[in-house]
Amino acid sequence: MNDQDMTIPAPPTPEIRLTVLAVPSSVVLARELVRYALTNWGFERNLIHDSMLVMSEIVSNAVTAAPGHHIRLRCTLQEEAPLLECWDPSPALPRSRNISGTAENGRGLMIITAFAEGAGTRPSATGEGKIVWALMPA
Incomplete structure (x- = not known):
């Protein structure tokens, strides 16, 4: 065997998943999931903070869309x-709303798009529900 015959598989992509109930307290768990993952993967503090904020907005939308159901974080x-x-599990897509300057909620999508490099939704592989995603800067 020579060096050309040897192949080294690419390292697996790091990933953390968590299933929680769509209740307001799960937003805290989502933030901590992101903090744990990105800290362990060596990201800088500002990106970790921004990512925690974005994930909390994504999960807040899921809590509104499917209260009391299971949601999956990744x-x-x-x-x-x-x-x-x-x-x-909700088929309803998040949507931007016209809000007043004094509104207590409704800014989630604006926050996500302000901090993320890209964001969107896609149908789940099973056809049930949707996945809301945000790609943060490298």
Whole structure:
């Protein structure tokens, strides 16, 4: 056997998943999931903070869309950038709303798009519900 015959598999992409109930207290768990993952993967403090904020907005939308149901959180890397995802069983897509300057909520999508390199939704592989995702800067 020579060196050309040897192949070294690529290291697996780091990933953390968590299933929680769509209740307001799960937003805290989502933030901590992101903090844990990105700290262990060596990201800088500002990106970790921004990613925690984005994930909390994504999960807050899922709590609104599917209260009391299970939702699945995922934090992984895509081309060395954090990818944050949340699946919920509701087919309703998040949408921007016109809000007043004094409104207490309704700014989630604006926050996500302000901090993320890209964001969107896609249908789940099973066809049930949707995945809301945000790709953070590398």
